[in-house]
Structure formats: C-alpha cells, structure tokens
Amino acid sequence: MASKYIYQPLPDPANSIRLLSIEPGWPSDPIKINTIVISHLDESPSYRALSYVWGSVENPVPIKCNDCLMEVTQNLASALTALRQLPAEGDPTTNGIAVVDESHILYSKHRAWKDIARNRNEVEMIESRRASSVPLWFWIDALCINQDDLQERAEQVKLMRRIYTSASTVCIWLGNELAAPDMLSELRTSWLDRAFGRSRLAGVDHMSVVLSFFAQALRNAHRVESNEYGLPDVDLLGFPSQKTPEYRILGAFFDQPWFQRVWIIQEAVLAQDAKILVGPWELDWKPFSEAVNVMNAGDIRHPFTLQLRVTGVISKESSAGVDLAAALYLCQIQELPGRKKGLFSLLNRSRTRKATNPADHVFAVLGIIADELNELNSKLITIDYEKPIGHVFRDATWFIILTHASLRPLPAVEYLDEPSVPDCPSWVPVWSEPRRTSAFVYELFNAHADSKIAIERTGDANILQTVGHLLDSIASITEPLIDEETPLQARDELVEWHYPPHQAEIDFVISAWSLTTNRYGQKDSNGDGNMADEAAVQDSIGLLCLPTYVTNKGVFEAFVGTLSAQTDGDSADRGEEVEDMVDSAEAWFQQNVGWSSHPASWATKIWHTVRDKWYPGAGMLFQAALLSTCVGRRFFITEKGFIGIGPACMKPGDLVAVLLGVRVPLAVRQTEDQKYILLGECYVDGIMDGEFVQAQQGAGKDPELFTFI
Numbered sequence: 001m002a003s004k005y006i007y008q009p010l011p012d013p014a015n016s017i018r019l020l021s022i023e024p025g026w027p028s029d030p031i032k033i034n035t036i037v038i039s040h041l042d043e044s045p046s047y048r049a050l051s052y053v054w055g056s057v058e059n060p061v062p063i064k065c066n067d068c069l070m071e072v073t074q075n076l077a078s079a080l081t082a083l084r085q086l087p088a089e090g091d092p093t094t095n096g097i098a099v100v101d102e103s104h105i106l107y108s109k110h111r112a113w114k115d116i117a118r119n120r121n122e123v124e125m126i127e128s129r130r131a132s133s134v135p136l137w138f139w140i141d142a143l144c145i146n147q148d149d150l151q152e153r154a155e156q157v158k159l160m161r162r163i164y165t166s167a168s169t170v171c172i173w174l175g176n177e178l179a180a181p182d183m184l185s186e187l188r189t190s191w192l193d194r195a196f197g198r199s200r201l202a203g204v205d206h207m208s209v210v211l212s213f214f215a216q217a218l219r220n221a222h223r224v225e226s227n228e229y230g231l232p233d234v235d236l237l238g239f240p241s242q243k244t245p246e247y248r249i250l251g252a253f254f255d256q257p258w259f260q261r262v263w264i265i266q267e268a269v270l271a272q273d274a275k276i277l278v279g280p281w282e283l284d285w286k287p288f289s290e291a292v293n294v295m296n297a298g299d300i301r302h303p304f305t306l307q308l309r310v311t312g313v314i315s316k317e318s319s320a321g322v323d324l325a326a327a328l329y330l331c332q333i334q335e336l337p338g339r340k341k342g343l344f345s346l347l348n349r350s351r352t353r354k355a356t357n358p359a360d361h362v363f364a365v366l367g368i369i370a371d372e373l374n375e376l377n378s379k380l381i382t383i384d385y386e387k388p389i390g391h392v393f394r395d396a397t398w399f400i401i402l403t404h405a406s407l408r409p410l411p412a413v414e415y416l417d418e419p420s421v422p423d424c425p426s427w428v429p430v431w432s433e434p435r436r437t438s439a440f441v442y443e444l445f446n447a448h449a450d451s452k453i454a455i456e457r458t459g460d461a462n463i464l465q466t467v468g469h470l471l472d473s474i475a476s477i478t479e480p481l482i483d484e485e486t487p488l489q490a491r492d493e494l495v496e497w498h499y500p501p502h503q504a505e506i507d508f509v510i511s512a513w514s515l516t517t518n519r520y521g522q523k524d525s526n527g528d529g530n531m532a533d534e535a536a537v538q539d540s541i542g543l544l545c546l547p548t549y550v551t552n553k554g555v556f557e558a559f560v561g562t563l564s565a566q567t568d569g570d571s572a573d574r575g576e577e578v579e580d581m582v583d584s585a586e587a588w589f590q591q592n593v594g595w596s597s598h599p600a601s602w603a604t605k606i607w608h609t610v611r612d613k614w615y616p617g618a619g620m621l622f623q624a625a626l627l628s629t630c631v632g633r634r635f636f637i638t639e640k641g642f643i644g645i646g647p648a649c650m651k652p653g654d655l656v657a658v659l660l661g662v663r664v665p666l667a668v669r670q671t672e673d674q675k676y677i678l679l680g681e682c683y684v685d686g687i688m689d690g691e692f693v694q695a696q697q698g699a700g701k702d703p704e705l706f707t708f709i
Contacts, residue, residue, distance in 0.1 A: 007146040008037055013155035015040050017163065018144040019047050020065075022084035024131035026095035031063040031080050033143065041162055047137035049167035051267035051274075052079050053257045054142060054356070065143065076142055079173040082120075082277060083138065085131040092126050098280075099123060105201075106208055112215035113208075116287035121280045138171075139163055154383045161270060161367030170271035172264075172285070174256045174278045178206040178249070202246050207281045209246050210253045213239065214283075214291040217298075221290060224297045232297035239300070251322045259326040262353040262360055265346070266367040269333045289331040296328050321496075326353070333368065340370035343381075344400045344408055347431045358421070358432035359385065359392045377403050389432075390423030394461060397428045405453055407466065407661045411442060411681035415649050425462045426677040427708040437632035437647070438495075440565055440681055445663045449690030449697070453661030456705065467703040468659035469696045471687065472638035474667075476515055480648035481508040481630045495631050499620050506592050509626070512635035513559065513593075519637050520555050547641045547686050560585040562635070562643050562685045564625030581622060588619030588626075629683065642687070647680030656682055658693055660703055668706070675707045 010016040016039050023032040038044040055075030062071055063080070072080070086092065093099050100106055100122045108118045118125060145156045164170060201208045220237050227233040240246050258264060268274060274285035300322050329349055333341055346365040355361055363383050371377075380395040380402075387395075397409045412429040414436050421430050448468075456465035483504035547558070560566075560582050633645045638656060646656070646667045654669050657676075665687065667679040687693075696703075 007149075008035075010037060010152060011039050013152045014158065015042075017041050017044065017139060017156070017159065019044065019137040019139055020143055021135040021137055022080055024085040024087045025081075026087065026090070026092075026097070027081060028096050031061070031077060031084070033063065033065050033080070035066060035144070041159065041166060044166070045137055046168045047139055047166075048083075048169045048171050049164050049267070049271075050079060050083070050138060050140045050171050050173060051164075051258070051264055051271075052076065052173040053261050055257075072142065075173075075175060076140070078176045079140075079171075079277075082173065082176075082279075083136075083171060085136060086126065086129045088131045092121075097121055097126065099126065100280075106205055111208070111211070113211035116214060116218070116291075117211050117281060117283040119280050120277075120282050125282075139167065150385045154385055157363055157383050158366075160266060164267050164270040164367075165272065167271065168273065170267060170274040170285075172258065172268065172274055172276045174258050174276060177279045178210065178253060179256070202249060206249050206252070207278050209249045211281070211283065213246075213250050213295075214288060217291040217294040218287060220298075221294050224294055232293065233299075234294065234297040237295070237298040237300070239298075242300075247322075254323050254327055257354070259323075260352070260354050262350050262355040262364045265330065265333070265350065265353075265365055268330045269339050269368055289334065292324060292327050292331050295322070296324055300324070336370075338370065340368050342400075342404075343369045343371050343396065344404075344406075347396065347429075348412055351429075351431060352434045355432065357385070358389045359387070361432040362392050362396045371399070371403050388423045390421045390425075390428070391461075393421065393424055393431050394428045396431065398461065401455065401464075405661075407453055407455075407659060408442075410659070410662055410666060410678060411664050412439070413678050413680055414647060415677065415679045417649060423462075425464070425709060426679075427464045437680075438628045440629075440664055440683060442663050445688045446690050447658050447665050447684075447688050447693065448660050448662055449693040451660035451693060451703075454703070462709065464708040465705060466659055466661070466708075467705055468657050468662070469693060469701070469703055471656040471658060471665065471684065471692055472640045472642055474636050474646075474650060474652050474654045474656070475639045476519075476637050477646075477650060477652060478508060478511040478515060478635040480632060480634045481505065482632065482648070495627050497624060497627060499617065499623050501588075501592055501623055501626070505623075505626060505630075508630065508635070509563065509589075510593060512563065515635065515637055516555060516559050516643060519641060547643070556585075557582055558643060558685045560622070562645055562683060563630055564622065565629040565645065565683045566625075581625065584619055584621035584623075588622045591619050638684075642684050644682050644684035646682040649679050654679065656684060657706065658687065659706065660693075664688070668708075671709070675709045678708050 007018075010018070016037060018035050018037055020033045020035045023034070025031070053075060055073040057073055059074060060071035061074055061077035062069055063077065064070075086097075098121055100119045102109070102123075106119055108114050108122060120126075120129065141156075146152050201212060216238055220234055224232050224234045268285070271285065276283040276285065276288060333339060343365070346369060347362065350361055350365060353361070355364065362381065366381055366383065377399050380399040384392075400409050401407060409429055410427060412435075413427060414429075415426055419430075420433065424430060454467045456467075458465060481504065483502050557578065561578070563585075564581055566578065566581060630645055632648055634648055634650055635643070636646055636650065637643050642656070644656065644665070650667045651669075654667055656665050657668050658665050665682040665684050667682050669677040669679055671677065
C-alpha cells in the first residue's frame with residue numbers, strides 16, 4: 001500500500017503525526033481521503049482514532065489519497081465508508097441506505113438496547129451524519145504512518161499511547177456485518193409467532209440479538225456479588241438456553257478477529273471514549289464493558305461436553321461457551337490505576353493474540369506497561385523493527401528479570417527441539433506463540449522455599465546464569481497426553497472440558513499408573529525388599545529430601561496429587577480438598593479403567609458401584625484437574641523415585657532443578673559443555689512447598705551455578 005503513495009515527511013517523527021479526512025459520499029461512491037501533517041501532536045485538532053484489523057491483502061480496494069491512487073484492504077475500505085459523512089443533500093433511500101424509521105422492528109428507541117446502542121441508519125442518525133463545513137479528522141495507522149519507513153514506523157509506534165489517549169473517540173470497527181454461523185433453518189419464526197405478528201430477531205438481524213444479550217446482562221448488574229473466593233458471581237442472567245442459535249450468535253460476536261489482535265489492547269484501553277461499530281450498528285464501550293463483566297460473573301464462557309448415564313438413561317449436555325476472555329481482559333485493564341499493567345502479565349496474556357509481525361507482541365503493549373523505567377532497562381525495550389525477533393523477545397525477558405529482580409518468565413518457557421524463532425535462547429519464552437500446556441497456578445507453590453534470586457551477569461545477553469539445586473534425573477516417562485479428539489485452543493481455556501474422558505486420557509492415566517506401580521512394587525537387585533525403601537535408606541544417609549509417599553503419604557494419594565497439581569500447603573481446607581480429589585480419582589478409575597485396576601479397597605469399590613448408579617459424575621473433579629494439568633505434558637519418575645508432570649519435550653536423562661527465586665521446579669537438559677537448556681516447568685510431588693530446598697539448606701549444601709543458553 002505505502003509504496004504507491006508519496007508521503008510528505010514528518011518534521012519530527014517522535015512528535016509529529018498525520019491526520020486524514022474522508023470526503024463525504026454514499027455507500028457506493030469511490031473513497032477519497034486527504035491528509036495533513038501536524039508538526040506536534042499537542043497542537044492537533046480534535047480527531048478520532050480507528051482501531052481495526054487490517055484484514056486480508058487479497059483483492060485490495062483502490063482509493064484516492066491526495067488525488068493519488070493507492071490500495072487498501074477490503075476491511076479498511078469498509079471502515080472508511082462507514083466513517084465518512086453523508087452528502088449534505090440527497091435522498092438516502094435512493095442512494096443505498098436502508099433507512100430505519102419508527103415503524104421498523106429494529107428502531108432503537110423501542111428496544112431494550114435503546115440506552116447503549118443505536119442503528120446509524122435511523123432517521124435521526126442519518127441527519128447527524130450529514131456533511132458540515134467542519135471536516136472530521138481521523139488517525140488510521142495504515143494511512144497515517146509510512147509503513148515502508150521502518151524508522152518512522154518505530155517512532156510512531158512509540159507515540160501510540162499519546163495518539164489513542166488524545167483522540168476524542170476511538171472507533172472500533174468489527175466489520176460490515178456480524179459473521180455468525182450458518183443456521184438459517186433454525187432461525188425461522190414459528191407459526192405461532194407469525195400468527196400473532198411476532199418476528200424472531202435472530203432472523204432479522206444478528207447484531208440486534210447481541211445487543212439484546214448486553215441489555216439483559218445490564219439488567220442483572222445489581223445482582224452480581226462476590227463468592228467465597230472473592231470472585232464476581234451471579235446466579236441467573238435470564239439468557240436463553242445455550243442450545244439456541246441466539247447463543248451461538250453471541251459467541252460469534254466475541255469470535256470476531258478484532259478481539260484477538262494484539263494491538264487492540266492499548267488502543268481500546270487508552271481510549272477516553274470508544275464506540276464499537278458493526279455495519280450500521282454503534283455500541284457504546286462503557287455499557288459493553290459492564291455487560292461483559294456481568295456475563296463473566298454468570299460463568300457463560302467455559303465450553304464443555306457432559307454425558308452421564310443415570311439409572312440406565314443417558315443424559316448429554318454440551319456448550320461451545322462464549323469466549324469472553326479477550327474482551328474481559330481489556331475491560332479489566334481499563335479499571336486499573338493509570339490503565340497500566342506489568343510487562344510480564346501483558347506479554348503472557350497476549351500470547352494467544354494475533355500480529356502480522358511477531359515483534360509486535362512486545363511493541364504493541366509497551367504503551368501500557370506499569371513497570372518503572374530507567375536509563376538502563378528502557379534500552380532493552382526500545383522499539384526497533386530491524387532487531388531480530390529472538391532478540392526482541394530476549395531483551396523483553398531481560399527487562400522483566402532486571403526490573404523486578406525476578407525469574408518469573410522462566411516457567412513460561414515451552415522448549416521445542418526445533419525452535420520456531422531463530423536466535424531465541426532456551427530460557428526466553430516465545431512471546432508470539434500460544435502456550436501448548438495450561439500454566440500451573442504459579443502463586444500456589446513455593447518450591448524455592450522463598451529463597452532470593454541470584455543472577456550472575458556475563459557479557460553475553462544470550463546467556464542467563466543463576467543458582468539453584470539439582471533434584472534428580474529422569475528415569476522413565478510416558479507419552480505426552482495429546483488427544484486428536486481434544487484440539488488445543490489458542491485461548492485462555494486450552495482445552496474444552498468434557499466428561500466422560502476420551503480414550504487418550506484413559507490411556508495416559510493407565511500408563512502413568514503402570515510406571516508408578518512398577519516402580520513401587522519392584523524388588524531390588526538382590527530380590528530382597530522394595531526399591532523405594534532402599535532409596536529411602538540411601539537418601540536418609542545423604543540427608544536429601546525424600547519422596548513423601550516413601551515416608552508419610554500413600555502412593556495413590558501422591559499419584560492423584562501429581563496428576564491434579566495439588567499444593568501441599570497447610571491451609572485449613574487442604575485435608576478436605578485432598579480427600580475430595582482422591583475420592584473423585586477412585587471413582588474415575590472405577591468408571592473408566594475398570595474394577596481390576598482400581599487402586600481402592602474392596603469396600604470402597606462396592607461403595608463406588610452403588611453410588612455411581614445415583615451420581616455417575618463422581619469422577620468429574622479429577623477429570624477437570626487432569627485436563628488442566630496434563631494435556632501436552634508427560635508423566636515421569638526420577639531415579640530416586642519422585643513422580644511428576646513435565647514438558648512434552650523431556651527425555652530420560654533430563655534433569656529436574658529448583659532455581660532460587662522460581663516457585664516451581666524446572667526441567668533442564670545438560671549440554672556437552674556443561675551448560676543447560678531450559679525445557680519448561682514441572683510439578684514434582686513432595687517438593688512443591690520447599691521441602692527439597694529446605695533439606696538442602698539444612699544439610700549445608702550450597703546452591704550450584706546454572707548457565708542457560
């Protein structure tokens with residue numbers, strides 16, 4: 001696009017901007033724009049900023065800019081058409097506009113959404129859109145930045161926070177129409193409704209259905225309360241069944257590409273005022289944000305499939321859920337002081353979003369970081385589109401480590417034997433790729449026993465040197481839990497919750513349980529006694545930490561705790577939580593693995609058999625934990641008998657380490673030159689609350705140096 005348009009240079013790219021005006025026209029008229037250069041942003045006239053998705057570059061649309069021909073994407077062309085004023089004179093009905101008058105079913109003043117949204121083709125709105133003597137000014141990145149000038153582009157990106165904060169309104173363009181699933185046969189108005197002169201909104205206009213949902217949510221805003229965990233909760237929203245086509249239309253709204261774009265985080269968050277535009281519809285941002293928070297309290301976003309057999313009758317329920325997470329995140333940041341957040345959180349939550357240039361996963365959020373900047377760390381996150389992608393990710397990771405004296409980014413690593421980003425060290429997360437596993441709840445654990453971080457600086461930015469303790473080497477592993485029936489989703493909920501389990505999940509648990517029972521049921525090399533007992537004796541002599549199930553915890557409880565990533569904390573509810581999870585796991589085994597493999601006692605087996613007739617969902621708690629913890633990971637046993645869950649890339653001979661300053665253990669691989677590759681985070685039963693590190697410290701063992709490459 002930019003190569004066909006001669007830009008007038010900006011006098012000061014760090015402070016100057018271009019603005020454009022769109023000549024009035026009817027929907028079918030050619031698009032003509034004119035640009036001006038504003039020497040300093042603080043001196044600009046009132047303007048609106050556009051937030052949108054560039055869209056496909058195929059079949060571009062020709063427009064005129066300052067009387068020069070250029071091409072833009074179809075989505076941008078449709079946005080320009082929607083944003084431009086209408087001619088001062090002329091009949092809209094004969095010029096391609098479907099006028100909505102007071103008798104129309106979609107006339108806003110007669111509908112529940114009247115206070116939050118409107119149709120821009122309503123008579124009053126058409127008149128307000130007529131051209132006047134004062135032009136409307138817009139800032140649109142694709143047209144106001146010379147995209148071929150990398151230096152100008154970098155300087156303008158640094159200005160983004162000021163540009164979107166200074167705009168009078170941010171216009172969020174979702175597209176010409178709401179792309180909803182094909183469900184024409186399900187949207188027909190029933191004969192009874194037709195007899196009474198009623199029409200089904202879904203059969204008339206999809207966006208009106210979405211607005212009805214938002215209006216209904218706002219009616220229930222006063223009923224939202226905090227539950228026992230301090231989270232917002234509301235019992236009933238008064239929404240239709242999740243099986244209705246209307247519900248799928250709501251889901252389609254939140255599936256629009258705009259919500260998944262990385263740049264929109266700061267564009268929407270920084271807006272003084274914002275409006276969402278879909279075709280002729282205009283929705284105010286503030287009530288939209290409030291409605292999203294109410295919907296989240298109503299817990300409508302989690303997809304699930306549930307099938308139970310109750311007294312011989314199969315009952316099946318399912319929901320695709322509504323992917324609120326991306327929109328909810330924007331709304332939550334807006335409520336923060338200064339509308340800012342730490343860089344780690346922003347990068348981690350943005351991994352599921354889309355960007356044409358992977359470096360934008362870092363650059364796009366810099367305008368809303370809450371981290372304190374200084375002369376040293378600010379150089380690490382300077383916007384530079386000529387820097388290799390791997391170095392952009394590396395320097396952003398260094399920024400977090402040095403600014404906060406924290407190794408928090410390390411558990412976010414998911415190593416690949418064939419790295420997708422060249423020049424990216426193993427200890428640096430690939431910030432442009434969604435996670436392939438669900439992250440452990442980092443704050444629940446304390447494997448490092450509150451030890452302080454220790455970093456050794458070198459002259460090589462690709463090397464991270466820190467200290468910690470080696471636990472053990474990996475002896476045996478299962479295949480990773482990867483199920484073709486349960487594809488991973490690039491969203492906060494990595495997999496759809498389902499019950500009963502798929503065969504891949506059953507096979508994974510059987511394989512893990514087989515490794516465990518083989519280990520703890522084998523004789524030693526002389527045939528005298530148990531290998532675990534022998535390891536315990538050797539361990540006690542060496543003053544090292546023991547697997548807790550060799551000492552005071554049963555093997556099955558440890559196994560269940562591992563597959564569900566449970567903390568060993570001392571909370572008052574801990575005992576009850578463990579008991580509930582073990583009970584659910586026993587039911588899961590009996591229902592899905594079989595009577596003979598069931599690890600419980602005969603009395604417990606009989607109890608489960610009776611209970612399953614009346615409550616066949618007893619295994620669901622364990623199933624939910626299994627999906628969250630194990631999908632994309634392997635089960636492993638170390639040489640000393642520790643059991644755990646780790647990354648799919650791990651192999652026998654790899655090591656488990658606890659680094660000081662990191663709350664969860666990490667899987668690492670030693671190289672021939674005694675350096676280390678970071679593979680990913682682990683759960684190891686019996687050491688998650690600092691037991692291993694405390695044992696090392698008690699034995700006077702100093703931490704060793706790890707050099708990560």
